[in-house]
Amino acid sequence: MAHSLVNAGLTKTIVRATVSTxxxxxxxxxxxxGDYHPIVEVGFAGNRNSSPQQWGRWAKATVVKLQQTYHTKTFNMVGHSMGNMAIMYYxxxxxxxxxRLRKQVDIAGHFNGILGVNDEPNRMKLTREGKPEKMQPEYQNLLSLRRTMPKDQIAVLNIYGDKDDGSHxxxxxxxxxSKSLRYLVADRARSYQxxxxxxxxxxxxRLHDNVQVDRLLIRFLRH
Structure with a gap:
């Protein structure tokens, strides 16, 4: 995914950030x-840790490190799977x-549950504004974002996969x-799609190795 952005001419720089436990x-x-869109690939050494609060702290540690090292003023975040909860808890x-976070891309986000853990296919119901009828504790902990997320600052792109096998x-x-993200951020975001x-x-x-996702990412981050 990162190399697709390099190949599209968005950047020439990929830096790796590793966060210890x-x-x-x-x-x-x-x-x-002169490279105004460098990519930082972030890896957590404790990637089997199941605490989204901890993921958020590790994400913050990465942003602080970049701020201290490069005097970063604005940035974008792209998350896949558990990376989405790292962004949200950050x-x-x-x-x-x-x-200032400018753009946020969420790919395959499990904001209100994971199949086989605390969700089942076709069980979860959402209201028109994306509010789950039943909220998991991790989701409830994020409801404060409906008041505290910076107003009209962050453009959000939410990408999710449908295997087209009836499980939705x-x-x-x-x-x-994945779509329950709407209720948390859409009213505060600069844009939500x-x-x-x-x-x-x-x-x-496979979503982070998908040509369609790469194209969406390039188009969204280019401007």
């Missing part, structure tokens, strides 16, 4: 002068001292769980 961030590579901390899911996350990817390559772990 204690929140120490190590950067591999450097930003280059936002819920509402730290105004940090750089990407095999791991129901479309309803959803895009559904259909077919075999819309399976959860």
């Amino acid at each position: 204690k929140g120490k961030v190590s950067l591999s590579g450097h930003f280059h002068e 936002l819920s901390a509402n730290d105004r001292r940090l750089p 899911s990407d095999g791991s996350v129901s479309n309803a769980s 959803e895009r559904r990817i259909i077919g075999v390559r819309a399976q959860h772990s």
Whole structure:
């Protein structure tokens, strides 16, 4: 996915940020002068940790490191699977001292549950504004974003997969769980849009290696 952005001419720079279980961030590579859209790939050493609050703290540690190292003023975030909850819990901390988030891309987000854990195919119901009839604790913890998310600042693109097999899911996350993001952010976001990817390559772990997703990402981040 990152290399698709390089190939599209958005950037020439990919830096790797590794976050230890204690929140120490190590950067591999450097930003280059004149490259205004460098990519930072973020990896959590404790990626089996199941706490979204912890993921949010690790995301914040990464943003702080970039701010200290490169005096970053604005940035975009792209998350897949658990990376989405890292973004959401980062936002819920509402730290105004940090750089301004401009664009947020959520791919295969399990905002209100995971199939086989606390959700089942075709079980979750949403209101027209995306509010789940039953909210998981992790989702309830994010309801404060409806008041605290920066107003008219962040453009949000929500991409989810539908295997087209009757489950209305990407095999791991129901479309309803992904679409429940709307209720949390749409009223505060600068813009909010959803895009559904259909077919075999819309399976959860294949969405970050999908040409359709790459095209959506390039178009959204280019401007």
